[in-house]
Amino acid sequence: MTVFEQSFDVLVVGGGNAGLCAAITAREAGARVLLLESAPYFYRGGNSRHTRNLRYMHDAADGIMTGPYREDEFWDDLLRVTKGKTDEPLARMMIRTSADLGSWMMARGVRFQPSLGGTLHLGRTNAFFLGGGKALVNAYYRKAEALGVAVVYEAEVTDLAIEDGRFVSAEVVHAGERHSVRASALVVAAGGFEANIPWLREHWGEAADNFIIRGTPYNQGHVLRLLLERGAMQVGDPRQCHAVAIDGRAPKFDGGICTRVDCVALGLVLNRHGLRFYDEGEDFWPKRYAIWGRLVAQQPGQVGYVLIDSKAVGKFMPTVFPALQAASIRELAGKLELDPDTVEATVTAYNSATRPGTFDWTVLDDCRTEGLDPPKSHWALPIDTPPYYGYLLRPGITFTYLGVGVDARARVLMADGTPSDNIAAAGEIMAGNVLGEGYIAGIGMTIGSVFGRLAGKEAATHGAH
Amino acid sequence: MALIDTVREAERLMTICNACRYCEGHCAVFPAMEMRLAFTEGDLSYLANLCHNCGACYAHCQYAPPHEFAVNVPVTLAELRAQSYQDYTWPPQMAGVFERNGLAVSLVTAASLSLFLLATALLVDPAVLFAVHADGDFYRIIPHDVMAGLFTAVSAYVVVAFAMGFRRFWQQTGESYASFGRPRPFLQAMRDSLTLRYLDGGAGDGCTYPTEAPSQSRRVYHHLTFYGFMLCFAATSAGTIYHYVFGWQAPYGYLSVPVVLGTTGGIGLLIGPAGLLWLKHKADPDAFGHGRRGMDTGFLALLFLTSLSGLLLLVLRETSAMGVLLAVHLGIVLGLFLTLPYGKFVHAIYRFAALVRYALERSRAAERPEA
Ligand SMILES: Cc1cc2nc3c(=O)[nH]c(=O)nc-3n(C[C@H](O)[C@H](O)[C@H](O)COP(=O)(O)OP(=O)(O)OC[C@H]3O[C@@H](n4cnc5c(N)ncnc54)[C@H](O)[C@@H]3O)c2cc1C
Ligand code: SF4
Ligand code: SF4
Numbered sequence: 001m002t003v004f005e006q007s008f009d010v011l012v013v014g015g016g017n018a019g020l021c022a023a024i025t026a027r028e029a030g031a032r033v034l035l036l037e038s039a040p041y042f043y044r045g046g047n048s049r050h051t052r053n054l055r056y057m058h059d060a061a062d063g064i065m066t067g068p069y070r071e072d073e074f075w076d077d078l079l080r081v082t083k084g085k086t087d088e089p090l091a092r093m094m095i096r097t098s099a100d101l102g103s104w105m106m107a108r109g110v111r112f113q114p115s116l117g118g119t120l121h122l123g124r125t126n127a128f129f130l131g132g133g134k135a136l137v138n139a140y141y142r143k144a145e146a147l148g149v150a151v152v153y154e155a156e157v158t159d160l161a162i163e164d165g166r167f168v169s170a171e172v173v174h175a176g177e178r179h180s181v182r183a184s185a186l187v188v189a190a191g192g193f194e195a196n197i198p199w200l201r202e203h204w205g206e207a208a209d210n211f212i213i214r215g216t217p218y219n220q221g222h223v224l225r226l227l228l229e230r231g232a233m234q235v236g237d238p239r240q241c242h243a244v245a246i247d248g249r250a251p252k253f254d255g256g257i258c259t260r261v262d263c264v265a266l267g268l269v270l271n272r273h274g275l276r277f278y279d280e281g282e283d284f285w286p287k288r289y290a291i292w293g294r295l296v297a298q299q300p301g302q303v304g305y306v307l308i309d310s311k312a313v314g315k316f317m318p319t320v321f322p323a324l325q326a327a328s329i330r331e332l333a334g335k336l337e338l339d340p341d342t343v344e345a346t347v348t349a350y351n352s353a354t355r356p357g358t359f360d361w362t363v364l365d366d367c368r369t370e371g372l373d374p375p376k377s378h379w380a381l382p383i384d385t386p387p388y389y390g391y392l393l394r395p396g397i398t399f400t401y402l403g404v405g406v407d408a409r410a411r412v413l414m415a416d417g418t419p420s421d422n423i424a425a426a427g428e429i430m431a432g433n434v435l436g437e438g439y440i441a442g443i444g445m446t447i448g449s450v451f452g453r454l455a456g457k458e459a460a461t462h463g464a465h
Numbered sequence: 466m467a468l469i470d471t472v473r474e475a476e477r478l479m480t481i482c483n484a485c486r487y488c489e490g491h492c493a494v495f496p497a498m499e500m501r502l503a504f505t506e507g508d509l510s511y512l513a514n515l516c517h518n519c520g521a522c523y524a525h526c527q528y529a530p531p532h533e534f535a536v537n538v539p540v541t542l543a544e545l546r547a548q549s550y551q552d553y554t555w556p557p558q559m560a561g562v563f564e565r566n567g568l569a570v571s572l573v574t575a576a577s578l579s580l581f582l583l584a585t586a587l588l589v590d591p592a593v594l595f596a597v598h599a600d601g602d603f604y605r606i607i608p609h610d611v612m613a614g615l616f617t618a619v620s621a622y623v624v625v626a627f628a629m630g631f632r633r634f635w636q637q638t639g640e641s642y643a644s645f646g647r648p649r650p651f652l653q654a655m656r657d658s659l660t661l662r663y664l665d666g667g668a669g670d671g672c673t674y675p676t677e678a679p680s681q682s683r684r685v686y687h688h689l690t691f692y693g694f695m696l697c698f699a700a701t702s703a704g705t706i707y708h709y710v711f712g713w714q715a716p717y718g719y720l721s722v723p724v725v726l727g728t729t730g731g732i733g734l735l736i737g738p739a740g741l742l743w744l745k746h747k748a749d750p751d752a753f754g755h756g757r758r759g760m761d762t763g764f765l766a767l768l769f770l771t772s773l774s775g776l777l778l779l780v781l782r783e784t785s786a787m788g789v790l791l792a793v794h795l796g797i798v799l800g801l802f803l804t805l806p807y808g809k810f811v812h813a814i815y816r817f818a819a820l821v822r823y824a825l826e827r828s829r830a831a832e833r834p835e836a
Contacts, residue, residue: 130666131524131525134526138525258481313502
């Protein structure tokens with residue numbers, strides 16, 4: 001008897017953080033669980049294998065984090081970045097429910113690094129996974145398998161039979177064969193649609209062809225589309241996504257974290273015409289990097305060029321690809337295939353607009369420009385010390401916000417607002433409920449973990465009926 | 466090919482890792498890497514000698530093959546490490562021994578074994594050789610002075626070879642000898658190596674060896690091997706003190722200090738190397754490399770045989786087998802000693818020196834005000 005012919009109480013679609021949390025929770029509650037993952041073994045864990053940390057509320061330093069991070073502060077942070085595009089009761093429930101995540105995760109094999117002081121500014125609010133997201137994913141798979149969750153890789157869910165808001169069966173393609181899988185309850189945790197370029201093109205036009213997908217090529221969003229077509233409520237804006245400016249030489253898919261270029265705040269960013277387009281020194285890079293993806297996406301050809309001089313060397317994270325290097329601005333412009341005259345004029349105009357100040361890249365210093373549009377508000381040192389360095393930037397999409405509506409039990413809401421009887425959703429596929437816009441570091445994993453556990457619990461109670 | 470390619474590959478990997486840094490909590494390699502923006506050959510060899518081949522950074526790498534970045538840090542560093550052993554070898558003419566180490570170690574051991582067997586067969590009266598010596602007195606077979614003289618000479622050679630290897634390693638780091646002796650970093654390195662700190666995976670669960678599930682087995686077997694070795698060493702030292710200080714002649718009773726130390730150590734040296742060999746057999750070669758030079762296997766097998774022959778000798782010392790067993794045991798021990806500077810044992814020297822350097826770098830970074 002193949003696994004597809006066995007009977008299960010809970011079917012989980014998608015084996016990233018959210019799906020694994022759901023599968024483990026449901027199995028611990030006694031349900032017979034089948035987890036289907038479309039990727040092969042190596043790529044299991046979707047975008048979760050690229051993550052580094054998550055955020056959860058805590059009342060005191062706990063060895064993992066350096067100080068308290070309470071409900072109200074978490075909520076304020078979320079409110080600020082989403083500019084109100086969030087569901088307060090749901091978000092507050094999520095924040096409160098996140099409080100025991102650290103110990104829950106550790107009990108299931110996830111390990112954290114000792115609290116990090118300083119550098120990333122996140123040591124108090126975020127817990128860093130020892131070995132990164134792939135270590136976390138591996139630990140959860142070991143746990144799930146030890147508990148007896150059935151896992152099938154290279155098993156893609158291609159259709160869902162849903163009647164009156166009730167899940168009936170799923171169509172699965174595995175090893176070239178179609179199977180129909182039944183279960184009493186369904187958990188969808190198949191991520192977003194960021195790897196589906198035709199879908200991105202529907203909302204971004206031609207520009208989407210120049211996007212780089214930072215994570216797994218397997219997040220095609222088919223399950224999301226199926227749910228929306230079968231009557232689930234849509235939340236979130238299809239154009240909203242988390243996009244950062246990354247090295248333009250990054251692989252088209254799955255380049256992950258190492259393709260970041262962290263020197264924007266220390267230099268100038270030009271577009272293809274050799275002109276600046278935004279205040280590079282507006283705020284610390286970790287707080288701003290998420291807006292630069294969009295900024296670059298809106299420039300002609302979806303490219304940007306960051307220029308620094310030798311004074312910046314050693315003050316930002318090393319890059320995976322070497323910078324282009326030149327002895328003069330004109331030469332660098334040539335290497336970047338930009339017009340040397342315009343670039344030189346842009347740099348000269350900027351240099352003469354800089355005002356003397358005390359440079360300190362660890363604080364919002366007083367080095368800024370005067371009479372320049374757009375201004376550079378901090379760290380505005382003249383670009384005048386050769387050698388000069390340049391990087392090509394492109395937008396790198398991290399994840400999408402369009403999703404299905406859920407209630408506080410992670411049940412999928414149908415278009416008329418009634419919760420589905422036996423379908424729950426978790427992770428990126430429903431992130432838009434709490435994160436309508438913007439981003440705070442580590443919240444993707446919070447959403448997946450909290451709603452994953454809720455979805456697993458909900459599905460297990462259903463399966464027991 | 467090898468060297469240039471391996472160095473380039475290690476440089477490529479460290480550039481990726483330095484931009485990623487997810488593994489920084491696993492071991493000393495990554496924090497040491499983070500102190501650098503570029504990597505010289507000397508830096509890479511230092512990093513390679515900090516690596517324990519625990520596998521964590523491979524099992525947890527989102528860029529491992531089949532990803533197009535094809536990151537496999539343990540395999541590349543293992544290759545570079547083996548290369549560094551070769552570079553530091555003294556005398557340099559012996560470097561080739563690392564090329565096919567398992568074979569070389571086996572040949573040397575076979576030769577020294579034959580030498581002992583032949584010498585005893587030729588020089589010892591068969592009536593004595595095959596007699597039952599009620600008190601198990603080895604010296605009737607091989608006189609004390611011959612045994613002591615031979616092993617003192619060999620040991621002296623081994624110590625010089627180690628010292629010269631260390632010198633080459635240390636010179637390449639560009640550090641002074643005075644900083645090697647700085648007490649705090651030195652003690653830190655001692656603690657780290659005696660506890661095998663970096664085989665704990667970073668959170669105390671152990672390393673991802675031989676499979677991706679964290680386990681303490683490698684650490685436990687390594688401890689048994691290392692402390693077993695040290696106990697045997699202590700047993701020999703105690704015997705030497707008995708002999709020269711107190712004038713007490715071997716053989717010593719089963720409950721005497723040298724024999725108790727030697728027996729306990731010997732048991733460790735049976736279980737430890739056997740366990741490590743077994744783990745090695747189970748480990749995925751894609752993750753940990755193919756060890757094609759046979760270096761680990763040769764050394765572990767030799768340790769195991771040393772201990773096995775020693776324990777047999779002890780148990781059978783009052784039978785007619787003693788004479789031959791003694792020759793066998795001493796032949797294996799001689800093989801072990803002769804190959805110590807030219808086999809896996811050298812990792813102890815270079816790893817320790819690398820840990821001292823790491824502790825030095827850390828203490829300097831801590832002294833510097835926030836950059
Ligand atoms: C480079 C990078 C770094 C990030 N860093 C962080 C971080 O540090 N902290 C943080 O909180 N967030 C981070 N994120 C965001 C985070 O990855 C996501 O929010 C989170 O992983 C979403 O989890 P998930 O389980 O919903 O989706 P995923 O982990 O993406 O899992 C979805 C899974 O579903 C599978 N799937 C898709 N379609 C089907 C189908 N039809 N049938 C079967 N299976 C299917 C996919 O193969 C995939 O494995 C990062 C993202 C990227 C790309
Ligand atoms: S081994 Fe992989 S996960 Fe670890 S630091 Fe290097 S690139 Fe990152
Ligand atoms: S194999 Fe282990 S010891 Fe070696 S670099 Fe990787 S994590 Fe560090």
